[in-house]
Amino acid sequence: MEVLSQTVNILDNFNHIKTCKPSSRIFTAIPVVDFSDPDAKTKIVEACKEFGFFKVINHRVPIELVAKLESEAVKFFNLSQSDKENFGPPNPCGYGNRKIGPNGDVGWVEYLLFGSMNAQLILPGISENLWSLVNDYVSAVRNMVCEVLEMITEELKIGPKDVLSRLIKDEKSDSCFRLNRYPPCPEIQPVNGRTLIGFGEHTDPQILSVLRSNNTSGLQICLQDGTWVSVPPDHSSFFFNVGDSLQVITNGRFRSVRHRLLTHSLKSRVSMVYFGGPPLSEKITALSSLMEDGEERLYEEFTWSEYKKSAYKTRLGENRLGLFEKSAGH
Ligand SMILES: C=C1C[C@]23C[C@@]1(O)CC[C@H]2[C@@]12CC[C@H](O)[C@@](C)(C(=O)O1)[C@H]2[C@@H]3C(=O)O
Ligand SMILES: O=C(O)CCC(=O)C(=O)O
Numbered sequence: 532m533e534v535l536s537q538t539v540n541i542l543d544n545f546n547h548i549k550t551c552k553p554s555s556r557i558f559t560a561i562p563v564v565d566f567s568d569p570d571a572k573t574k575i576v577e578a579c580k581e582f583g584f585f586k587v588i589n590h591r592v593p594i595e596l597v598a599k600l601e602s603e604a605v606k607f608f609n610l611s612q613s614d615k616e617n618f619g620p621p622n623p624c625g626y627g628n629r630k631i632g633p634n635g636d637v638g639w640v641e642y643l644l645f646g647s648m649n650a651q652l653i654l655p656g657i658s659e660n661l662w663s664l665v666n667d668y669v670s671a672v673r674n675m676v677c678e679v680l681e682m683i684t685e686e687l688k689i690g691p692k693d694v695l696s697r698l699i700k701d702e703k704s705d706s707c708f709r710l711n712r713y714p715p716c717p718e719i720q721p722v723n724g725r726t727l728i729g730f731g732e733h734t735d736p737q738i739l740s741v742l743r744s745n746n747t748s749g750l751q752i753c754l755q756d757g758t759w760v761s762v763p764p765d766h767s768s769f770f771f772n773v774g775d776s777l778q779v780i781t782n783g784r785f786r787s788v789r790h791r792l793l794t795h796s797l798k799s800r801v802s803m804v805y806f807g808g809p810p811l812s813e814k815i816t817a818l819s820s821l822m823e824d825g826e827e828r829l830y831e832e833f834t835w836s837e838y839k840k841s842a843y844k845t846r847l848g849e850n851r852l853g854l855f856e857k858s859a860g861h
């Protein structure tokens with residue numbers, strides 16, 4: 532009887548979360564950008580065009596800071612469920628469990644979402660220690676993102692130097708930060724060879740996002756031909772995702788990368804993701820300095836606030852930019 536009720540509980544846990552047939556293809560061609568390489572800026576631009584995704588090594592973010600933040604995040608996730616629920620629900624920021632966003636999406640994940648206020652990342656009620664580690668980490672990662680955006684500007688010859696980096700350096704930048712924990716999920720793995728989705732497929736709406744995880748696999752990206760490939764984890768590097776806004780700013784030259792997270796059967800995955808977004812009032816449109824003679828803008832101009840509002844009405848996996856394509860008749 533006890534075993535039966537446990538089984539029912541387990542199935543109850545899973546039957547509302549999507550599964551998928553995992554692709555066994557490992558992404559061996561992953562673009563790796565070495566910050567100490569003089570060709571770094573060319574590699575970044577090539578990777579943003581081809582994949583909307585690359586990995587950065589030899590960055591200058593202190594590895595001890597990353598380790599401290601990870602261990603503080605794990606301490607938080609090890610609290611009792613009711614203690615964690617005190618920090619929820621996650622709108623606009625706070626603790627969330629399984630429910631992702633406001634439109635019915637679910638995943639095998641729990642998380643803490645921090646929002647921006649006066650150039651800082653905040654989550655009301657969170658411990659001073661976690662708050663200050665998050666802010667130290669985010670300011671180091673933000674500097675790295677600014678360097679990347681300035682290398683892009685230089686390579687594309689679309690000066691002034693800070694034309695992109697100013698968007699996230701601005702103290703009104705609407706960036707956010709997320710700590711995710713994907714518990715191991717042994718029970719469901721053998722079912723029809725399908726795997727439970729930790730975080731469903733989507734693109735990030737902002738300009739650039741930076742993902743760092745422990746050494747547990749699960750991240751997959753979608754290539755231009757529609758195949759899903761697994762990205763081998765690397766806890767000492769950072770993975771960059773081009774977001775929808777950068778796709779618009781570059782008039783489609785860069786592509787926002789579709790990605791998803793699959794659960795691991797035995798190991799817990801802990802990730803930290805910084806989403807570099809512009810100020811709410813910022814107009815998002817293709818940069819004039821980039822446009823060639825006679826080139827048309829692919830998207831209607833919108834403010835980040837308009838895009839964000841529209842994005843938060845969509846399901847996670849939707850093509851949110853589709854609504855702003857010129858041909859969509861706006
Ligand atoms: C279903 C949703 C969750 C999300 C807001 C949305 O309505 C659509 C975009 C989602 C996303 C994806 C990237 C980031 O994780 C996130 C914080 C963001 O800015 O857009 C999430 C949103 C969320 O979890 O609230
Ligand atoms: O947790 C991860 O590794 C990725 C999560 C993600 O894509 C997101 O939070 O937008």
Ligand SMILES: [Fe+2]
Nearest residue numbers: 733734735790
């Ligand atoms: Fe994402």
